[in-house]
Amino acid sequence: MESRGLASYSNIVISREKKAKRRELLEKKKALDELIKAASSEKDHLISFPPFCHYNRNGLSVFLECGSGDKLTSSVKQYIQNLLKVNMEVPFGPEWPTEEKVKRRDMVASEARYIFVHEAPNASVDDMSMKLDKSPLVGFVHYRFTLEEEIPVLYVYEIQLESRVQGKGLGKFLMQLIELIARKYCMGAVVLTVQKANAVAMNFYTSKLRYTISSISPSRVDPLMGLEKNYEILCKAFNHEAKSTLEG
Incomplete structure (x- = not known):
């Protein structure tokens, strides 16, 4: 008993x-x-970072504007599609037609968030709103807030710039902004995917920005499977839990 x-x-x-x-x-x-x-x-992720609303260095002057995937105009959709094709068709190779369909679907999702880059050679901060409507786009960042392995992350789906504005520090500037947004909203890390064939992008993230190949990347989950995949998942973690889970 x-x-x-x-x-x-x-x-x-x-x-x-x-x-x-x-x-x-x-x-x-x-x-x-x-x-x-x-x-x-949050409709405007730039509102907390006034110094990042414009970039004026190395002979380049641009203004930034926030947007969302379910509110894109037809002209902006066309611009995104064209720039993606110009920048990504070669790295993806024969897989591009299939990948392009996926990207077209992803870009208009309600959870898609954007930072649009407008060229404004003669604009000042005071007349920024007026200039945005008239200034041409020269690039964009598509990102989302999501969970990876139960860790809240800001996932960068795309960062695309026209060739004429590359090499002027703008890409680094945009990624610094992305990291600030991630921290502001208590994300544990910034995560992104890079094509192995895109050596310039891989070097940019790993060497210049100190991103690491994530523990959730195919090559680290299973080296044999990793050989079959044409991409790596990179991350930069901001706290111990995220480092432990996503960087390993």
């Missing part, structure tokens, strides 16, 4: 522990979902 009583008590304790653990996991998931929702619902 005594042993049966102890066993019954033990089962009760275990059951309570399981319920407590389940409740803890549900509460954590709810908190993460709310974190992602709060970050995504």
